[in-house]
Amino acid sequence: MKELGKVLKTFSATKESSGLPRPIVSKLNLIENYGIQDDKFAGKKLDQTVMIVGLESYEIAKKNHIDLSFGSLGENILLDFDPHDFEVGMQFFIGDSIIEITQICTVCNHLNVFDEKLPQLLKSHRGLYCKIIKSGIIKQDMIVKG
Known part of the structure; x- marks a missing residue:
């Protein structure tokens, strides 16, 4: 296992929030077979929690003169490396938690609110859905291993 x-x-996506960008939180409590604690999508599609x-992904937008604030792509975790370099089934170890890539997130028309070119620009870089293999807390600056 190496540092990525x-x-x-x-x-x-708290119950009080709606739409994008998603609110920044100080930590995520990942709960196996449930999702992210206090997230409005928890308990639904476990392969997409x-x-x-x-x-x-943000740099692609910026190079095309589209200024997005972090959270605009609907992510729960923003990484300093490109997770699209890895395949479905890859597991990431972050603190005590383990998440596994389950599928590439398809680009939806929600991104049109930022710029109508954005869905096409990010068609292969919107993000990756993961399921929770092992519960744990994830915070900013934690090391990701794989």
Whole structure:
């Protein structure tokens, strides 16, 4: 297992929030077979309980003159490396938690609110859905291993 990078920010879709960008939170409590504590999507699609995005996705937007605030892509975890370099089934170890890539997040029309070119630009870099293999807390600056 080697160090891949670190967590830049964490976000959660709280019951009080709606739409994008997702609010920044100080930590995520990942609960196996449930989801993220206090997240409005917890307990629903267990293979899609955590979405990870790499900084590269925001850089693609920026290079195309689209200024997005972090959380705009709907991620729960923003990473300083590109998780799209890894395949479905890859596991990431963050603190005590383990998450596993289950599928590539398809680009939805929700991104049109930022720029109508954005869905096409990010068609292969919107993010990756993960399931929780092992519960744990994830915070900013934690090391990600794989």
